Amino acid sequence: MLEVSKAVFIRNAAQLVTLKGSSDIPRVRAEMSELGMIENGSIWIEDRTIQAVGTDVELAAKYKPRLAEAEVIDASGKLVTPGLVDPHTHLVFAGSRENEFNMRLQGATYMEIMNAGGGIHATTRATKAAAREELFHQSYQRLNQFLRHGVTTVEAKSGYGMDWETELKQLEVAKQLNEQHVIDVVPTFMGAHAIPEDYKRRPDEFVKLLVEEMIPKVAELGLAEFNDVFCEKGVFTPEQSRVILEAGKRHGLIPKIHADEIEPYEGAELAAEVGAISADHLLKASEQGMKAMAEKGVVGVLLPGTAYFLMAESANGRKMIDLGVPVALSTDCNPGSSPTVSLPFIMNLGCLKMGMTPAEVITAATINAAHAINRGHEIGSLEVGKKADVTIFNVENYMKLQYLYGVNHTDTVVKNGQVVVR
Ligand code: NIG
Ligand code: FE
Numbered sequence: 218m219l220e221v222s223k224a225v226f227i228r229n230a231a232q233l234v235t236l237k238g239s240s241d242i243p244r245v246r247a248e249m250s251e252l253g254m255i256e257n258g259s260i261w262i263e264d265r266t267i268q269a270v271g272t273d274v275e276l277a278a279k280y281k282p283r284l285a286e287a288e289v290i291d292a293s294g295k296l297v298t299p300g301l302v303d304p305h306t307h308l309v310f311a312g313s314r315e316n317e318f319n320m321r322l323q324g325a326t327y328m329e330i331m332n333a334g335g336g337i338h339a340t341t342r343a344t345k346a347a348a349r350e351e352l353f354h355q356s357y358q359r360l361n362q363f364l365r366h367g368v369t370t371v372e373a374k375s376g377y378g379m380d381w382e383t384e385l386k387q388l389e390v391a392k393q394l395n396e397q398h399v400i401d402v403v404p405t406f407m408g409a410h411a412i413p414e415d416y417k418r419r420p421d422e423f424v425k426l427l428v429e430e431m432i433p434k435v436a437e438l439g440l441a442e443f444n445d446v447f448c449e450k451g452v453f454t455p456e457q458s459r460v461i462l463e464a465g466k467r468h469g470l471i472p473k474i475h476a477d478e479i480e481p482y483e484g485a486e487l488a489a490e491v492g493a494i495s496a497d498h499l500l501k502a503s504e505q506g507m508k509a510m511a512e513k514g515v516v517g518v519l520l521p522g523t524a525y526f527l528m529a530e531s532a533n534g535r536k537m538i539d540l541g542v543p544v545a546l547s548t549d550c551n552p553g554s555s556p557t558v559s560l561p562f563i564m565n566l567g568c569l570k571m572g573m574t575p576a577e578v579i580t581a582a583t584i585n586a587a588h589a590i591n592r593g594h595e596i597g598s599l600e601v602g603k604k605a606d607v608t609i610f611n612v613e614n615y616m617k618l619q620y621l622y623g624v625n626h627t628d629t630v631v632k633n634g635q636v637v638v639r
Contacts, residue, residue: 222634223288225262225605226280229273230292231613233258236299236584236598237270243516243543243588250576252615253598258297261287262605265634270599288636290629294613298579299599300369300606300632301560302586305497305518307551308373308402309356309387309394312343314552318526327527327554328451328479337377337411340552344377344387353390359550360398362558364638367608367627370401372547372590374445376410379423381431384408388440399632403590405473406435409446409453409461424457428464436468442591443494444470448477448484455487462491471591477501478523489513495545495589499532500524504540511541516589519581520549521566522557534571545585546578565622575619605634 235253236244244251259276261269269276280287317330317339330336344352356373363371373394375387388404395402408431409424416423435441444465448458462472471494476484478498485506488496496502496510497518510517517537524531538544546567549555557563564578573581587597596604609629612618618626630638 222265224283224286225290225631225634225636226276226284226287227260227262227290227292227297227607227609227631230258230297230609231294232256232296232615233260233270233599234296234298234579234615235270235600236580237600239584240594240598240600242514243585243593244580245511245541245543246538249538249544249580249585250574252576252579260297260599260607262631262634265605267599267601267603267605269601290609290636292609295628296610296612296615296618298608298610299583299597300608300630301367301582302370302590302592302597303363303368303547303550303560304372304495304545304586304589305520305547305549306371306373307376307549308359308371309352309375309390310340310344310377310552311347311352311355312340312552313556314339317553321528331411332451334414336553338414341377341379341383341411345383349386349390352386353393356390356394357398359558360394360400364400364630364632365627366559366561366625367610367630368400368558368560369606369608369630369632370403370587370592370596372403372405374405374407375441376407379408379410379413381434384431388435392440399635399637403592404441405443405445406432406441406470407445408432409458411447411452420457424460427461432464432468432470436470441470443473445473445475447475448482448487449475450480450482455483458487459491462493466491473497477506485510488515494591497547498523499537500529502532507537507540507542514543516545516585517542518545518547518589519567519571520547520555520563521570522563523549523555525566525570526555531566531570534567534573538573538577543585543588544577544581545589546581547586559625561618561625561627562623565619568619575616578619579615605631607631
């Protein structure tokens with residue numbers, strides 16, 4: 218029997234941010250400040266889908282005969298936004314690395330720790346050793362925390378295996394999470410996350426393994442939509458990255474790239490050249506690279522939590538927006554460089570560390586984030602026909618969401634038309 222869920226009527230929000238009108242392409246420049254706001258706004262939800270959006274007066278009249286049958290959520294005095302979208306996480310991992318945090322606070326650098334066999338390699342060892350159930354359980358708990366921070370869709374990368382068995386385990390866990398958790402989990406293959414320790418002296422052989430064996434298998438099994446690479450000095454060169462991303466394209470995997478994070482490496486330029494859907498990090502991206510991204514519509518997924526946690530200067534979000542790059546925001550949730558699930562905190566860093574406005578960071582964490590994972594038609598705005606993913610914050614206007622920082626203002630979350638946090 219088909220499960221018929223009750224209609225949900227969210228009523229009378231002080232501010233209802235719809236972000237209407239950019240399901241086809243991400244927002245750029247001044248468009249990033251257009252929130253499509255409705256005051257005293259309401260939404261009628263049914264069949265997992267948004268059926269109507271408007272003022273409370275309009276919707277109360279329209280649905281008058283059916284008011285009694287709906288679950289009513291009173292949003293008066295509150296802010297309603299599309300469910301937040303996190304377009305870049307390393308969700309599926311085991312263990313934690315507070316010891317490295319302590320080392321970094323005493324002067325060791327992220328790359329030094331990684332080159333000495335820690336960092337990504339440490340999490341890889343823990344993830345290899347973890348039983349599938351344990352990996353699932355830890356990641357499931359993290360998704361619960363994401364949800365409590367208003368996030369309703371999460372991209373998740375593999376890359377803590379770098380051997381077939383463990384990459385497969387991570388991607389299968391991501392699939393299982395997508396099926397069993399209310400959050401939608403969008404999978405990315407990132408076998409090219411580091412050069413595994415036993416390939417240190419023959420990195421091109423690892424590239425060959427990725428290109429000839431792992432990428433085709435991932436695509437064949439339908440386990441990922443995107444193919445990501447850590448293009449960084451001492452990790453994958455731009456040439457190796459190009460080969461890996463082009464191989465993904467031949468197998469239907471859309472390119473993404475960890476670009477210009479620690480040193481300038483023309484990663485932004487490469488993203489534009491290969492037609493990546495997004496280039497992420499971009500702390501050291503060149504102006505030329507930003508312009509190339511703007512021209513090709515490559516979304517810049519900015520991760521100011523990573524810069525904060527690595528005590529580095531953030532990417533220049535302001536400049537990217539001014540140059541016409543569609544900017545999105547993400548936690549980069551991972552155990553080494555950004556162990557957080559709080560996308561609202563990342564939005565605050567977007568304001569205070571990257572010169573973005575409270576309006577721009579909302580766009581960056583909703584509709585533009587949806588475009589960064591090829592979901593602009595489905596989620597990221599509150600429009601008739603879209604998936605009913607909605608977050609209600611306990612603040613009366615969108616500026617206050619950033620102004621009262623460091624507090625989780627998430628009040629209620631509706632995912633797929635069902636109230637999942639209240
Ligand atoms: O996006 N830069 C590479 N990868 C991750 C960090 C992974 C880790 O340290 O475990 C990132 O920051
Ligand atoms: Fe990352």
